[in-house]
Amino acid sequence: MRRPLVMGNWKMNGRLESARALLAAVAAGAKGLASVEIVVCPPYPFLSLGAPQGIGLGAQNVAAQAEGAYTGEVSAAMLKDMACQFVIVGHSERRTLFGETNTAVAEKFAQVQAQGMIPVLCVGETADERDRGLTEKVIEEQIKAVVTAVGPAAFNRAVIAYEPVWAIGTGRAAAPADAQAVHHFIRSTVARTAAGAAASLRILYGGSVKAQNAPELFAQADIDGGLIGGAALNAQEFIGICRAADTKASKGS
Numbered sequence: 001m002r003r004p005l006v007m008g009n010w011k012m013n014g015r016l017e018s019a020r021a022l023l024a025a026v027a028a029g030a031k032g033l034a035s036v037e038i039v040v041c042p043p044y045p046f047l048s049l050g051a052p053q054g055i056g057l058g059a060q061n062v063a064a065q066a067e068g069a070y071t072g073e074v075s076a077a078m079l080k081d082m083a084c085q086f087v088i089v090g091h092s093e094r095r096t097l098f099g100e101t102n103t104a105v106a107e108k109f110a111q112v113q114a115q116g117m118i119p120v121l122c123v124g125e126t127a128d129e130r131d132r133g134l135t136e137k138v139i140e141e142q143i144k145a146v147v148t149a150v151g152p153a154a155f156n157r158a159v160i161a162y163e164p165v166w167a168i169g170t171g172r173a174a175a176p177a178d179a180q181a182v183h184h185f186i187r188s189t190v191a192r193t194a195a196g197a198a199a200s201l202r203i204l205y206g207g208s209v210k211a212q213n214a215p216e217l218f219a220q221a222d223i224d225g226g227l228i229g230g231a232a233l234n235a236q237e238f239i240g241i242c243r244a245a246d247t248k249a250s251k252g253s
């Protein structure tokens with residue numbers, strides 16, 4: 001049984017005081033949700049606030065290099081020092097706005113694991129790729145790049161987030177059955193390339209998840225939680241999503 005995981009990706013939002021307030025509100029709302037694992041990913045400068053008791057801490061990005069003359073970059077070792085347990089790699093905003101390639105993403109993935117943290121590999125197709133029937137091909141390439149760089153054990157300690165690019169920040173989430181089909185494909189792909197990891201691998205869905213649509217998404221067999229953007233900035237909405245995942249776990253589905 002995979003423990004559901006809900007992660008809040010705050011992206012580049014908020015200020016010091018609002019970050020503090022959001023952490024406190026999430027902590028208060030999370031009380032009593034014992035079955036779901038909850039993680040917040042604030043912007044780098046606010047990682048030093050730490051995560052409240054019972055909430056995990058993650059970062060949104062990391063350097064592909066270990067250390068050195070890379071102005072403006074943040075190493076995996078630094079994130080480890082700030083008590084991060086998770087690091088998102090290959091978010092579509094990094095890939096499309098900052099030109100990160102599959103190879104660079106795989107290097108970041110390896111850096112995170114080398115520090116004993118858990119990489120959260122984002123995969124997903126654009127609207128154009130979906131229209132052209134390329135969804136599976138694109139995702140397979142994104143996964144294979146990591147297996148090539150890290151080896152067949154890559155996904156033994158990792159999370160994958162399926163985030164269709166067309167669903168991010170659009171208010172148009174994937175239909176639960178469509179998302180399930182892609183999650184199943186991801187699990188099968190990992191099973192082909194990395195054997196043992198597939199059954200226990202947590203695969204999150206991301207893209208316009210709200211408290212209202214979370215129960216139906218999380219009810220799908222291969223959806224093990226969510227990577228939440230906009231709704232993670234509102235504690236009540238985020239906790240509503242966490243509650244939906246908690247309910248799935250406590251039902252043992």
Ligand code: 13P
Pocket residue numbers: 009091163167168169170171206207208209227228229230231
């Ligand atoms: P939204 O939840 O705002 O669609 O963003 C999803 C996302 O990109 C999480 O990483």
